[in-house]
Amino acid sequence: MTDRPADPYLRHRFDVDVGDGRPPLGFTEVDGLSVRVQTRPPDERDRRGRAIGRPGVSPAPRRRTASPTLTLRRGITDDRRLWDWLRDWVDGTVDRRDVRVFLLDATGERARGWRCLDAEPVRWEGPRLAADRSAAATEALELAHEGIEAITGDDG
DSSP states (O other), X not given: OOOOOOOOOOSOOEEEEOSSSSOOBOOSEEEOOOOEEXXXXXXXXOTTSOBOSOTTOOOOOOOOEXXXXXXXXXXXXXXXXXXXXXXXXXXXXXXXXXXXXXXXXXXXXXXXXXXXXXXXXXXXXXXXXXXXXXXXXXXXXXXXXXXXXXXXXXXX
């Protein structure tokens, strides 16, 4: 018998810890778990445009990364944590948080996860209100962050 990699997680169940010390929140969608690596590092240059470096020494290439904003979507509830975080930010309270998204296995345990570092709210979107459609009212919070780290359930 050969060792096979673990089968993919079959269910799209997850939880999100917004870094406020309270239980995780439920969301219907998380978007923006992405990292783009710059394929060629920029050349370092002085004020005159000359390359900086020591002759004969080739420094290890540095790679810069960029991530899009993280968007959390959920049905509107009485829980105002997301709105209050945004309002505090607007009012001048700097409260950057590490936001953790965990994929749950079939038993509901945290299996894989991602930590978005130093996240801050940059946009809140409320529900589209239309009397002629029957849909759940949803809200979305968009977060800018300083990068993503892969974590395991034990890191949470």
